[in-house]
Amino acid sequence: MTRFRHLVARDLLTAWRRPGDVLLVLAFFLLAASLFPLGVGPEPQILQRIGPGVLWVAALFAAMLSLDRLFAEDLVDGSLEHLVLAPLPLELAALAKCLAHWLTGGLPLTLMSPALGLLFGLDGSQIAVLAVSLLLGTPSLSLLGGLGAALTLGARRGGALMSLLVLPLAVPVLIFGVGAVEALAGGAGSSNALVLLAAFFLVALASTPWAIAAALRQAVE
Numbered sequence: 001m002t003r004f005r006h007l008v009a010r011d012l013l014t015a016w017r018r019p020g021d022v023l024l025v026l027a028f029f030l031l032a033a034s035l036f037p038l039g040v041g042p043e044p045q046i047l048q049r050i051g052p053g054v055l056w057v058a059a060l061f062a063a064m065l066s067l068d069r070l071f072a073e074d075l076v077d078g079s080l081e082h083l084v085l086a087p088l089p090l091e092l093a094a095l096a097k098c099l100a101h102w103l104t105g106g107l108p109l110t111l112m113s114p115a116l117g118l119l120f121g122l123d124g125s126q127i128a129v130l131a132v133s134l135l136l137g138t139p140s141l142s143l144l145g146g147l148g149a150a151l152t153l154g155a156r157r158g159g160a161l162m163s164l165l166v167l168p169l170a171v172p173v174l175i176f177g178v179g180a181v182e183a184l185a186g187g188a189g190s191s192n193a194l195v196l197l198a199a200f201f202l203v204a205l206a207s208t209p210w211a212i213a214a215a216l217r218q219a220v221e
Contacts, residue, residue, distance in 0.1 A: 003088040004096050009076055011100030022104050029062035029109050033116045044121045051120025052130055056174055059134060060141060060167075061111045067141075067145040067162060070101055071153050075219065084220050094212035098139075098146040106138030126181050129190045133177040136197040141199035143201075143208040144169045152216035172200055 015022055036054045038044055076082040083093045113134050117127040148166035180193035 003086070004092050007093055007096040008100050008103075011097060015100070017146075021069075022108065025062050025065050025105050026108055026112065028065060029058050029112060030059040030116070031118045032061065034119065037119060047119075048121045048126075048185070051117065051122050052126070052178045054120070055113055055116055055130065056134075056137075058175045059106075059138065060111070060170055060174060062109060063105050063141045064145060064163060064166065066101065066105060067149045067166070070097055070146055070149040071216065071219075072149075075140060075153060080216065081220055084217060085104060088113075090213040090216060091209040094146060094150070094216065095209045098142045098209075098212075101146065102139050103143040106142055110134040110138060122181075126184055129184050129194075130181050132194060133180045133190075135196060136194060137173045138203055140172055140173050140197075140201045140204045143204040144173075146207045146212050147215070150212045150219070153215070153219040157159070173197065176200065194221040 035049065037047055040050065049097040071080060074083065084090055086093065110131055113131050114127045117130050122130065143168050147169075148162040150163060151161045176193045176197045180190040180197070183193055183204055205220075
């Protein structure tokens with residue numbers, strides 16, 4: 001586990017040295033969410049109705065902005081070959097990379113979501129459910145994004161291809177995340193949607209590191 005922590009710390013240090021990458025993700029999330037009220041008008045009922053969907057879609061696209069660099073730089077500088085040959089299983093190395101991606105992307109997006117929820121007129125309970133849904137859903141986005149980044153590693157126009165691979169896989173996360181807030185607004189409980197989000201994350205956690213490792217081995221060969 002020491003090697004696992006060191007790999008996570010290395011990626012976090014790299015992100016710290018290049019804060020512009022993290023700020024770009026946060027700025028995109030903020031601007032994308034803020035433009036919708038300007039486009040649809042200030043009607044509170046409309047904003048409250050579309051708010052959860054807008055914030056979730058903005059978070060999905062924002063999380064994908066930095067995915068193309070998740071393994072690409074390691075491939076260019078030769079670090080990827082060391083990861084493949086290192087004593088740490090490649091599956092754990094892939095999981096560490098995805099964890100670092102979430103800590104520098106998904107987690108800040110989740111922390112920003114309550115303020116943007118106020119922009120759409122969501123009440124306190126809706127904002128709380130929105131934040132919990134993002135906390136459960138964004139790790140799945142990082143894992144799915146890691147799989148897409150590994151499968152398209154070294155490909156021409158890999159960013160566009162990765163989007164085509166990841167977006168369909170992320171649809172259940174989007175549906176359950178938005179559904180949790182909408183169920184609460186409709187008077188039903190949000191627990192079912194949140195449980196499904198958690199279950200999806202556990203399935204992704206158990207399966208995607210193995211698929212990412214296989215794709216990375218193929219890329220190195």
